[in-house]
Amino acid sequence: MFGTYFRVGFYGSKFGDLDEQEFVYKEPAITKLAEISHRLEGFYGERFGEDQVEVIKDSNPVDKCKLDPNKAFIQITYVEPYFDTYEMKDRITYFDKNYNLRRFVYCTPFTLDGRAHGDLHEQFKRKTILTTSHAFPYIKTRINIIHKEEIISMPIEVAIEDMQKKTQELAFATHQDPADAKMLQMVLQGSVGTTVNQGPLEVAQVFLSEIPSDPKLYRHHNKLRLCFKDFTKRCEDALRKNKSLIGPDQKEYQRELERNYHRLKEALQPLINRKIPQLYKPVLQVNSHSKRTA
Structure with a gap:
């Protein structure tokens, strides 16, 4: 203590x-x-x-x-x-x-x-x-x-911290030893539940629906996009773990969680796959230059 x-x-x-x-x-x-x-x-x-x-x-x-x-x-x-x-x-x-x-x-x-x-x-x-x-x-x-x-x-940095926290909670609940099904389901419900206000989908729609006009926000935009990729992967891992823990009485609940997850993933897909071209240009130039010098 x-x-x-x-x-x-x-x-x-x-x-x-x-x-x-x-x-x-x-x-x-x-x-x-x-x-x-x-x-x-x-x-x-x-x-x-x-x-x-x-x-x-x-x-x-x-x-x-x-x-x-x-x-x-x-x-x-x-x-x-x-x-x-x-x-x-x-x-x-x-x-x-x-x-x-x-x-x-x-x-x-x-x-x-x-x-x-x-x-x-x-x-x-x-x-x-x-x-x-x-x-x-x-x-x-x-x-x-x-x-x-x-x-x-800034608001987008607050969103990044919140998503990182959600992802860490999912990872912790998934790999907890001994496994705690109630804790895992509570975290999953908060992540993929349809009734969550200011939940992951709303965060993505607010910050990722458009490429920011201010170049200073490019890095934050990209970081949040990668956070969401990690988040969806952790959701998938958590669902797989939950499936292995539940009894026959919770199969319908598992199916509902999976349906919610697929809906969330589908809605997130176009938002998290959009890259900012300006962030990748310098990398390509450096690579092509290094090939020439090589």
């Missing part, structure tokens, strides 16, 4: 030296956001008065000018340990992923007009990476945040 982590920010002159300080708190692994919010609100409520303490409910950047100067504000956000791709090669076991932790991440969805959530084509995401002064586990259960980095993902 390792920890659960929360970013806690303190705002208001009542906090004294703590004003505008941010920490990562390490809590027992089963702690919910509501529990730590209730505890901190109660603790500081006893010090300053219950009506003087307020918990900020969202994880957006705090503008102190908009806060009541006579109150104490606490912002609490659930965060997860953050690792670069190269780190994941060394952090294989569960212990590795919960030891010597200094960087944490949380994501905030937003749209350009101020709403948190919008349609797929207007859904941005702000990824905030925090670095603490020391590494967890530590002798203290809270450590100062000394550095903060923000990465803004």
Whole structure:
């Protein structure tokens, strides 16, 4: 049982030296956001008065000018340990992923007009990476945040991350040992089910129906196209695995999943087979040049 982590920010002159300080708190692994919010609100409520303490409910950047100067504000956000791709090669076991932790991440969805959530084509995401002064586990259960980095993902990048996540979930459920038929069917239903809002087909229709006019988006367009190719392959693997796990009572359900999959694949086919010619020209030129020099 390792920890659960929360970013806690303190705002208001009542906090004294703590004003505008941010920490990562390490809590027992089963702690919910509501529990730590209730505890901190109660603790500081006893010090300053219950009506003087307020918990900020969202994880957006705090503008102190908009806060009541006579109150104490606490912002609490659930965060997860953050690792670069190269780190994941060394952090294989569960212990590795919960030891010597200094960087944490949380994501905030937003749209350009101020709403948190919008349609797929207007859904941005702000990824905030925090670095603490020391590494967890530590002798203290809270450590100062000394550095903060923000990465803004455009709607198509958000779509790429979502599709990669769906594909990873499918791969995990397919290769789970021992096999878990219920988990596999739940993931399959979410991937090929016809009633899924903002599901894979809608993502493809929004971002892949036309080649982007901005050349800067070519790479993202191509990456998403390849994500969908991988996704459909994983769906096929998952369906094959599910077929080997089910009993006679679920054969009709399996046929329905397969029908949904074939409909999805058919609808996706023209979208994911369209390549952007501009991305392939330099490669062809280099190859032909290398042949001549050879």
